[in-house]
Amino acid sequence: MNKYLKNRNFIIGFIFLSIILILAFGGLFFKPYNPSQIDIANKLQGFSRQHILGTDHLGRDILSRLMVGSTISLEIGFFVVLFGALIGIPIGAIAGYYGGKIDEIIMKLIDTLMSFPGVLIALMLIAVFNVSLSIIILALVLIALPKFARISRSGFYKYRESPFVLATKARGASSFRIMLFHILPHLVPSLMVTASLTFATAIISEAGLSYLGLGIQPPTPSFGKMVSEAQSYILQDPLYVFIPTLAITILVLGFNLIGDGIQDISEKDKNNE
Amino acid sequence: MSKDLILEINNFSLSFIINKQEINAVNDVSLKVEKGEIVGLVGESGCGKSLTALSIVNLAPQNSFVVQGEIKIHDENVLKFTSKQWNERRGNDFSIIFQEPMTALDPLVKIGNQIKQTIVIHNKEFKKDKIKLKQMIIDMLISVQLKDPELIYNSYPHQLSGGMRQRVLIALALINNPCLLVADEATTALDVSVQKQVLNILSTMNKDRNLSILFISHDLGIVKNFCDRIYVMYAGAIVESGKANDLIENPIHPYTKGLISSIPSFSKRGSTLSTIKGNVPTLLKRTNTGCPFVERCLISKKICLSEKVPQQNYNNRSLYCHLIDLEKSIKEKYDE
Amino acid sequence: MHFFRRKLLSTLITLFLVSVLTFSIFQMLPGDPATLILGIDAQPSQIEALRATMDLDKNPVVRYTLWATKALQGDLGVSYKYQRPVSELIFSSINITAQLATLSFLISLLIGIPIGILLAKRDKKRVIIPLSMFSQLGMAIPSFCVAIILIEIFSVKLHVLPSLGYIPIGDSLIGNIRSLLLPSLSIATGGAAIIIRFLRSNIISEKNKDYVRTNRSIGLSENQILYTHILRNSLIPVLTIFGILISDVLGGSIIIENVFSLPGIGKLITSSITSRDLPLIQALVMYLSIIVIITNMIVDMLYGVIDPRIRMSGNE
Numbered sequence: 001m002n003k004y005l006k007n008r009n010f011i012i013g014f015i016f017l018s019i020i021l022i023l024a025f026g027g028l029f030f031k032p033y034n035p036s037q038i039d040i041a042n043k044l045q046g047f048s049r050q051h052i053l054g055t056d057h058l059g060r061d062i063l064s065r066l067m068v069g070s071t072i073s074l075e076i077g078f079f080v081v082l083f084g085a086l087i088g089i090p091i092g093a094i095a096g097y098y099g100g101k102i103d104e105i106i107m108k109l110i111d112t113l114m115s116f117p118g119v120l121i122a123l124m125l126i127a128v129f130n131v132s133l134s135i136i137i138l139a140l141v142l143i144a145l146p147k148f149a150r151i152s153r154s155g156f157y158k159y160r161e162s163p164f165v166l167a168t169k170a171r172g173a174s175s176f177r178i179m180l181f182h183i184l185p186h187l188v189p190s191l192m193v194t195a196s197l198t199f200a201t202a203i204i205s206e207a208g209l210s211y212l213g214l215g216i217q218p219p220t221p222s223f224g225k226m227v228s229e230a231q232s233y234i235l236q237d238p239l240y241v242f243i244p245t246l247a248i249t250i251l252v253l254g255f256n257l258i259g260d261g262i263q264d265i266s267e268k269d270k271n272n273e
Numbered sequence: 274m275s276k277d278l279i280l281e282i283n284n285f286s287l288s289f290i291i292n293k294q295e296i297n298a299v300n301d302v303s304l305k306v307e308k309g310e311i312v313g314l315v316g317e318s319g320c321g322k323s324l325t326a327l328s329i330v331n332l333a334p335q336n337s338f339v340v341q342g343e344i345k346i347h348d349e350n351v352l353k354f355t356s357k358q359w360n361e362r363r364g365n366d367f368s369i370i371f372q373e374p375m376t377a378l379d380p381l382v383k384i385g386n387q388i389k390q391t392i393v394i395h396n397k398e399f400k401k402d403k404i405k406l407k408q409m410i411i412d413m414l415i416s417v418q419l420k421d422p423e424l425i426y427n428s429y430p431h432q433l434s435g436g437m438r439q440r441v442l443i444a445l446a447l448i449n450n451p452c453l454l455v456a457d458e459a460t461t462a463l464d465v466s467v468q469k470q471v472l473n474i475l476s477t478m479n480k481d482r483n484l485s486i487l488f489i490s491h492d493l494g495i496v497k498n499f500c501d502r503i504y505v506m507y508a509g510a511i512v513e514s515g516k517a518n519d520l521i522e523n524p525i526h527p528y529t530k531g532l533i534s535s536i537p538s539f540s541k542r543g544s545t546l547s548t549i550k551g552n553v554p555t556l557l558k559r560t561n562t563g564c565p566f567v568e569r570c571l572i573s574k575k576i577c578l579s580e581k582v583p584q585q586n587y588n589n590r591s592l593y594c595h596l597i598d599l600e601k602s603i604k605e606k607y608d609e
Numbered sequence: 610m611h612f613f614r615r616k617l618l619s620t621l622i623t624l625f626l627v628s629v630l631t632f633s634i635f636q637m638l639p640g641d642p643a644t645l646i647l648g649i650d651a652q653p654s655q656i657e658a659l660r661a662t663m664d665l666d667k668n669p670v671v672r673y674t675l676w677a678t679k680a681l682q683g684d685l686g687v688s689y690k691y692q693r694p695v696s697e698l699i700f701s702s703i704n705i706t707a708q709l710a711t712l713s714f715l716i717s718l719l720i721g722i723p724i725g726i727l728l729a730k731r732d733k734k735r736v737i738i739p740l741s742m743f744s745q746l747g748m749a750i751p752s753f754c755v756a757i758i759l760i761e762i763f764s765v766k767l768h769v770l771p772s773l774g775y776i777p778i779g780d781s782l783i784g785n786i787r788s789l790l791l792p793s794l795s796i797a798t799g800g801a802a803i804i805i806r807f808l809r810s811n812i813i814s815e816k817n818k819d820y821v822r823t824n825r826s827i828g829l830s831e832n833q834i835l836y837t838h839i840l841r842n843s844l845i846p847v848l849t850i851f852g853i854l855i856s857d858v859l860g861g862s863i864i865i866e867n868v869f870s871l872p873g874i875g876k877l878i879t880s881s882i883t884s885r886d887l888p889l890i891q892a893l894v895m896y897l898s899i900i901v902i903i904t905n906m907i908v909d910m911l912y913g914v915i916d917p918r919i920r921m922s923g924n925e
Contacts, residue, residue, distance in 0.1 A: 364827030
């Protein structure tokens with residue numbers, strides 16, 4: 001753990017992420033206001049004692065909306081990474097470990113999935129099945145899954161003929177055992193990097209969809225929707241658009257930096273070996 | 274100072290900075306290479322011979338620094354060179370070839386063009402004369418005994434075998450007719466038959482162009498027949514030097530003795546090979562008090578642990594060993 | 610040449626798979642498409658007739674074949690909403706998206722490559738920290754947020770560039786570029802950041818290669834080595850991310866066209882989703898994916914042209 005605390009990228013990333021985590025978890029227990037409560041009389045107020053981050057164009061409390069928005073972003077990111085990894089890693093493992101025809105077929109399918117621009121998969125699914133949280137997560141999983149599969153494949157491919165794997169094989173261990181206990185542990189750092197970058201991408205994509213009105217539906221607040229609502233009031237209240245923008249940026253930056261940090265550390269470990 | 278002295282290293286020491294700690298890697302090394310001479314520098318891996326070689330051309334790793342001493346080429350202390358001077362001289366007055374020929378060439382540039390670049394950066398006047406340039410390169414490729422030089426000229430590195438690439442690298446190093454070639458384990462990565470051919474090329478270059486060669490190798494078997502003189506290095510310091518044949522046939526320093534008795538040879542067939550016990554101490558474990566070889570020496574005495582070894586001349590040999598005095602006195606006694 | 614033929618074949622397979630996937634997803638539509646179009650009040654006979662024209666009464670394989678054959682002939686169906694052939698709609702708006710994508714791509718190269726080199730050289734300490742912060746931020750800020758920041762600066766505060774609308778090249782070249790400048794800058798930021806990071810780490814790892822040492826040993830200066838050897842070797846891997854970049858740029862333009870109200874493919878796609886204009890969406894998804902796949906193929910082939918090792922690997 002000590003080596004993580006010494007890495008600047010990891011520390012800064014962790015601090016950024018903590019800001020949003022505090023907002024999100026804090027919001028679960030305490031919110032200053034009901035995030036959907038409209039109060040036109042007090043719209044577009046700047047920072048004040050009543051409303052720490054001000055109010056939006058309908059007089060709703062921005063801090064409370066930000067808290068709910070953080071929870072939603074983190075929730076989506078979490079499920080996307082979870083399912084993306086759970087499906088992608090085994091697929092890549094099979095392709096990389098067995099190689100040959102299976103590898104070719106699996107990777108061709110993965111490449112096919114990758115050749116859709118990410119947003120397009122989401123838009124296509126939304127068009128067919130209508131917007132819902134599960135469809136958004138499904139779409140983002142489809143975008144994330146190939147990344148996990150590729151990283152996992154290249155890792156398993158690299159290690160499948162390494163001396164320690166051959167030695168374990170010679171002792172009669174099953175393929176499943178070898179993959180799970182002898183190869184997978186070596187891939188943890190690179191998969192963690194992928195997980196943290198995928199988390200970031202999922203958050204950006206969700207924000208983009210919500211910005212277009214094709215993501216999280218009102219009245220539930222989300223970062224993307226907040227930006228698009230605030231955009232029209234850029235003249236009256238420039239800070240209003242700045243707050244959700246900052247929130248997304250901090251969150252994404254946090255995950256990117258954590259990913260960079262893990263990468264730095266695993267490279268250093270490799271050089272020291 | 275002799276006019277024929279090409280390379281002269283005097284009391285050269287090099288250290289690394291690792292985790293803010295200064296760690297000595299080359300310790301008080303002195304050696305000379307005269308015009309037209311082939312000099313071997315031998316020792317096990319990790320003994321500092323490659324670092325010494327790299328220092329001659331200023332390519333030692335970035336976290337290393339010169340502690341003391343001088344490296345003179347043609348009586349000029351190269352350690353005082355600016356980076357501009359280095360760029361003017363490297364590949365022009367002196368060159369180096371390395372161990373690993375497979376990765377030593379830019380994979381995207383044709384052989385001919387890589388050599389061309391080397392000529393042009395040192396001789397701007399050839400830039401326009403395309404025909405002359407090409408002729409020079411083809412001639413050079415022929416003189417490193419590459420068959421079908423036209424084809425090689427237009428090939429990419431990945432199309433050539435390791436031996437061919439090493440010849441190309443020799444061509445690259447010698448195209449501007451330098452007076453000194455440093456060959457850093459240049460034949461180590463090659464097959465035995467290719468090794469012979471490369472040595473043959475170097476030997477021809479040495480005779481035809483009066484090229485001086487500093488030949489770094491861990492393989493005493495090769496060095497014996499190829500070099501005129503040999504320096505034996507151990508744990509960053511030179512322990513013994515002398516004429517090649519004499520030194521190999523009649524080693525004095527315990528380390529040299531150990532090295533030579535571990536060369537496999539036809540005459541020793543059937544008997545077990547003797548090896549030197551233990552390993553070269555890692556950089557961190559070295560102390561510069563006493564003899565560097567003391568830990569592995571079979572005949573070490575108390576004095577070897579505590580006192581710095583002086584250089585001594587004995588039977589045309591330059592030696593660093595406390596016990597030589599002992600041996601001398603024994604011999605003297607018996608002779609009386 | 611073997612290498613190029615293999616790439617072409619692989620691309621054709623991908624195209625086929627993408628079309629099957631797209632087709633199948635649109636078959637999963639909950640409910641009956643004919644009812645969806647005509648509404649629940651429609652006469653059963655009307656619905657039957659529409660089902661027949663849409664080939665809904667045939668089995669999926671036959672329908673796919675019919676759809677694919679028509680698509681290959683340029684017939685992508687008719688938009689429900691506009692009642693015009695989908696291909697017509699696409700061609701009237703592709704121009705803007707193509708311009709936007711090209712401009713964004715060029716800008717990201719123009720920003721990304723020099724900064725990537727500068728950061729890898731590590732000698733100008735004063736610019737390194739702000740520039741690496743720029744590349745970190747560029748990756749983290751979503752393009753539409755960049756767009757709004759740019760609008761705030763250049764349109765609201767400085768009044769130098771328009772915040773919405775598109776001026777065709779025919780009307781005014783300068784007007785055209787002005788109308789596309791902020792949108793393409795917004796899209797390019799992310800791409801530039803990716804190029805910077807990728808190129809920087811490539812150059813740094815390339816610097817440790819043996820051939821660089823050889824080049825030093827024959828007297829090349831650090832700059833000569835960087836520009837005549839390292840850069841080429843480090844830019845080749847950058848080509849591999851061109852596919853990702855193109856995909857990003859197209860994805861980005863879907864969102865950014867909506868920010869700046871540019872009537873391109875992106876705007877068309879979002880409005881077709883809002884109105885559930887399925888033939889149009891299906892065609893647009895296919896169309897954009899094909900663009901990405903073809904660029905990927907071109908990139909792969911370029912890779913072969915530039916790197917002799919790859920080009921020749923097919924011949925061995």
